[in-house]
Amino acid sequence: MTVNRQWLLARRPQGMVTEENFEYRESPVPEPGKGQVLVRNLYLSFDPTQRGWMEDRESYMPPVGIGEPMRAGSVAQVVASNHPGYAAGDLVQTLGGWQDYLVVDGSAGGIGLSRLPPGVTPQMALGVLGTTGQTAYFGMLDLGQPESGQTVLVSGAAGATGSVAGQIARIKGCRVIGIAGGPDKCRWLKEEARFDDVIDYKSENVDSRIGELCPDRVDVFFDNVGGDILEAALNHINLRARIVLCGGISGYNATEPQPGPTNLMNLVVMRARMEGFIVIDYVDRFAEGAAALAGWMQSGELVHRDDVQEGFENIPATLNRLFTGQNIGKQMLKIAEPS
Ligand SMILES: NC(=O)c1ccc[n+]([C@@H]2O[C@H](COP(=O)([O-])OP(=O)(O)OC[C@H]3O[C@@H](n4cnc5c(N)ncnc54)[C@H](OP(=O)(O)O)[C@@H]3O)[C@@H](O)[C@H]2O)c1
Known part of the structure; x- marks a missing residue:
């Protein structure tokens, strides 16, 4: 040493x-x-x-x-x-x-x-019990406020944060659609994480697939990606939808400022709310998040x-x-x- x-x-x-x-x-x-x-x-x-x-x-x-x-x-x-x-x-x-x-x-x-x-x-x-799981927990529950029977869409869904966020919505009784890259990640999301459906953004048209898979529109969009995927999701939001801005990884390596969505007026039309957050603001409540996440892991409802x-x-x-x-x-x- x-x-x-x-x-x-x-x-x-x-x-x-x-x-x-x-x-x-x-x-x-x-x-x-x-x-x-x-x-x-x-x-x-x-x-x-x-x-x-x-x-x-x-x-x-x-x-x-x-x-x-x-x-x-x-x-x-x-x-x-x-x-x-x-x-x-x-x-x-x-x-x-x-x-x-x-x-x-x-x-x-x-x-x-x-x-x-x-x-x-x-x-x-x-x-899963650290800031990653806590991000999914507080982002989905505090900001997304999913209600049983609602439709929840998650981007970056096969990742550490997105996969937990989607499963929490499923545990709360929602229908959950994930957006992820490639057949292996999409298969894992459906078979292991038990998402109801998955969109492979690398091989499918995200906008039209959201429309097909969410006939009742999207009540909560938990976004990890931003860019075109955020814009596509905003085309399908429901009345009083909650758009949780967790991250925007598609723009993190961009050398120019990234353009925002062209359809923000959909928030007005749908009386929707879009809100960002940083998980460290929840540090005083981490014991609550960890206890809930650990409980779902033990009961087999949450995989990671x-x-x-x-x-x-x-x-x-x-x-x-x-x-x-x-x-x-x-x-x-x-x-x-x-x-
Ligand atoms: N707000 C907060 O407090 C907070 C805290 C933690 C994390 N976050 C955010 O949560 C998101 C996920 O973080 P994580 O740590 O859980 O990482 P992760 O999702 O496990 O890994 C990142 C994933 O992003 C996807 N990705 C990368 N480039 C992409 C692109 N151009 N378009 C679409 N997808 C892309 C890749 O999945 P595919 O193979 O599916 O493309 C990759 O596996 C990030 O946006 C991060 O900034 C926010």
């Missing part, structure tokens, strides 16, 4: 991220000061929002600085602690970044530092998939799997197992 391997942000991306955007460095393992905790990253989370953190623009978090370790959520293990709340060996969740070791303020709390609940594995903590890559050298390339659709479920990378 002498060397801290790190991937630093070296250059801001134009378009898709490449390895040129990062620089590998080895530095000494930091010493924890008063009230601080030294942790070792075990599992890294990969999230589309990291692409936004690489841009030099105002957002819900400051941009990652040039020369800083790339920001990332992680599950880590406490190596040494100068804080009474943590002891060596504890498994924690933190914003660990692309590095082996970091020191964290022991009082950070929330997404800064929190202990893994008993029985929760690192993969669950980053995926994790995509765990390995190897410190593969960290930069793993980010792009989200934007090429290579990830099968929640994208993570394992650096080490708990000791």
Whole structure:
């Protein structure tokens, strides 16, 4: 334990991220000061929002600085602690970044530092019971407000967030249609996640298929993609529909500002509501979300998939799997197992 391997942000991306955007460095393992905790990253989370953190623009978090370790959520293990709340060996969740070791303020709390609940594995903590599952839970229930018998449409439906969001709507008694890329993901959504129907946006006309599959129109659209898919969905909204803007991954690598939907007036005509959200605003209610999600997992109503890559050298390339659709479920990378 002498060397801290790190991937630093070296250059801001134009378009898709490449390895040129990062620089590998080895530095000494930091010493924890008063009230601080030294942790070792075990599992890294990969999230589309990291692409936004690489841009030099105002957002819900400051941009990652040039020369800083790339920001990332992680599950880590406490190596040494100068804080009474943590002891060596504890498994924690933190914003660990692309590095082996970091020191964290022991009082950070929330997404800064929190202990893994008993029985929760690192993969669950980053995926279905972590911010990913919480995004699906609060986005679908607080904003989408699905009611039994209604029709719910989800884009990015085979992904970590979309697949959970759609299943929650199904659990609440809705008819759920997913939009995803490719036959394998579509098959999984129907056969395992038990979506009522699926649209393969890579081989089908999304607009006309929504019309065919949603004869009573769409009451809730949970959107992870934006762009043409958002526009197509807006053509089919019902009276008082809720459009939940969770993300817009189709535009994250765009080099020009993306045009908005041309049919926003449908919101007026249909007295509909479109609203964005950021999951960290719900951090005080994460225990509620985790309890509900864990209960549905135990009863077999909620399934999920994790995509765990390995190897410190593969960290930069793993980010792009989200934007090429290579990830099968929640994208993570394992650096080490708990000791
Ligand atoms: N608001 C919040 O607080 C919050 C929190 C977490 C995540 N999010 C958002 O939730 C969405 C999903 O995130 P996730 O972590 O669960 O990732 P994910 O869905 O597991 O992975 C990303 C998926 O997006 C799809 N995709 C990529 N490029 C696309 C394109 N141009 N057009 C259509 N689909 C594309 C791919 O699926 P296909 O193979 O099906 O194309 C890919 O597998 C993102 O938009 C993210 O920003 C929001």
